[in-house]
Amino acid sequence: MKPDEWERLLLGVTESVWGNIAHLALKGEGGKPVGVGASGDRTLRADKAAEDELMEALLRVKGTRVLSEEAGLRGDPDGGTLVVVDPLDGSSNFARGIPFYCTSVAVVEGDSIDRITVGVVRDLVNGDVYHAVKGRGAMKNGARVKASRVKEVSRAVLGIDMSRGGAEFVERLAPLIGRAKRQVHFGANALELCYVADGTTDAFVDLRGSIRITDIAAAYLIAAEAGVEFTDAGGRKLRAVFDLEHRLSFVASSNGVLHKEILRLCGPAGLGRA
């Protein structure tokens, strides 16, 4: 299928997921655990509902494999196109009633992060949609967006995920956090990366080494198309393996100048974790 067709399909199906998840949230029913997913994480009813809907729509496309956090790898084993899905990023937010979670779908025509051709991240609270087709720029609700021009950490709003990092890990990030204008963390990394893409925040840093490619594939393309610098903690190009076992650390900054300062300040945190 062509990128345009994928774009239309993904915009449509994620809109439908938004409607269904909003319905579950209203009824207060989506937060119930229903099992454990292929990734080993707990699956909520809302995770399952979002995944079922995405799977049904995506597996109808011939020659397609789908990799998802809950269901694992499905579809045509010889399929040339891989679709990478995180049905509900921010499940814990959903379960606790924090209004910040999203769904994330990316199309990959190959096995490297450069071969992500379409990415869609939809905010499942208000329906906002961030998306990109490779080479055509990043969009929010159909309008072109760009990363911010903030060039100093002391003027930057930084998203940093430190969940379950341990005291020593947090200590290593102290020079970065302590210098930032503001440290924020909302709890759904794909959507927080889209905030960097459209200039809402200035960077997002996750050096815990626990993120999966399913979590960030779509947001990676959207951010890259918006001009965001995206590397591992050592400043190297991000390398991805498209399965649920490999884990990543990354720094995403709105521009190269800010990126350099962030890498310098959190350098030691990254060594050994990159």
Next chain:
Amino acid sequence: MKPDEWERLLLGVTESVWGNIAHLALKGEGGKPVGVGASGDRTLRADKAAEDELMEALLRVKGTRVLSEEAGLRGDPDGGTLVVVDPLDGSSNFARGIPFYCTSVAVVEGDSIDRITVGVVRDLVNGDVYHAVKGRGAMKNGARVKASRVKEVSRAVLGIDMSRGGAEFVERLAPLIGRAKRQVHFGANALELCYVADGTTDAFVDLRGSIRITDIAAAYLIAAEAGVEFTDAGGRKLRAVFDLEHRLSFVASSNGVLHKEILRLCGPAGLGRA
């Protein structure tokens, strides 16, 4: 005026503020700086609009003084009732397009934090309103709410504000952050305290020593009425001076067991800053 009358007035006027701020946000006009407020902070058009509306409604009540971040102290100098206002908490979020900001109004019949009789915090993104009348419990959108029963930091979602704290300050908080299930920070402290009140999160910690009583007076009553433990970093009862000069540090936890562990883990950060 009686607490019931204040309750009605504040619920009504904050609803109207919500409508007007939503309108400014839609037009993309509220983020323009228009001066510097009485507190020394930059005033945005949205701050000014929210404050003007609140001031007009509150100063109509006879025998009332109003203390607000932008305008300072206004109204009847001999007025026995003090109304404490933060027109737009989370101004920076508003300016950057992060959908998390609120308005906060508290009525005080005396000069201590125990004499706060009515508190209203309204989410200016979705209109949700948290409020309390002293002795009658805490409400969200008119329904009674309570703090969570999570008793261990390792299972807790902790809100922590570290903005501009410096590296050493962050290092001292590392044992707490590193142990938490999740650290979050959304950027509007009054609303984040209401999240503790209704069990959305489990605690909120701000030991920077930079919060004003105007920022948290309403949320303090709402949290206290929901069963939240609220002390300074040394575990002492919070003392407040109702002006714009005094600054506070505080720890607010959903219950006493969790509170004790948090104080123990962040103890050194609080010494000298409480």
